[in-house]
Amino acid sequence: MLGRQGDPYGKFAIPPGVLRDRHERSKYMDNIFMEHKDSLTPYTKEDFEFPGVSVEGVTFSNRLETHFEEFHYSLINATDNTAEIADGKTEGMDFHLVIFVSDGAKDAAVDGLHESTTFNHYGSQDGTYPDNQPHGYPLDRHVDDECIITGVSNFMSMDIKVYHIEE
Structure with missing residues (x-):
């Protein structure tokens, strides 16, 4: 409207x-x-005009300078391109890091994984989630049931800690 x-x-x-x-x-x-x-x-x-008013002199205590910055327009100025990585805490934040390395040619696949109604990567089994966290990219969510990645050779998983250090 x-x-x-x-x-x-x-x-x-x-x-x-x-x-x-x-x-x-x-x-x-x-x-x-x-x-x-x-x-x-x-x-x-x-x-x-201001009749009867005159300016006798003007002095400046400092020199006025203008500095121009070399600047080019870019779409980066309009969109946020920073990585959304948590700053961490001084005492550290625990994360569960999961890495898959593959060329895509010889990956083992689980038939019907995406159509499954009994398991997904959030740890949901039979339609119930283990917690009430938002369902974004689950870097900070540990899934106890790792049945879809057992025995896969191109997989690595480890617990890491991210620290925030003031500079």
Whole structure:
């Protein structure tokens, strides 16, 4: 609905979205400001004259310098490209690190693993989860039942600790 204020008849067929709506509202507000600014009377010479006032001298205690930075526009400025890795705690945070190494050609597969309703990589068995943690990438979730990786030669698993060190 808000996007219709800039294109009420759908002439430009811009798909709805937050950026489009924000741009349209900004343009709308800028136009209101410009209409107000254009309605003001222009300044006259008398507005800037102060009879009986004179400036005898101006001194600066420091030199004013402007430094320009070499800068190029990049999409990285608009999107976050930092790795979402926990900083850790000074006493350390426990993680269970799991690594699979493969060229993809000779991987052993478990038939129907993705269609299974009795087991998944969160440790869910028969549709119940072992805890109420969010179901994102489970680096900090230890799954006791490792039935899908037993006997796989390209697999390594270890418990590690991540520390946060102030520099």
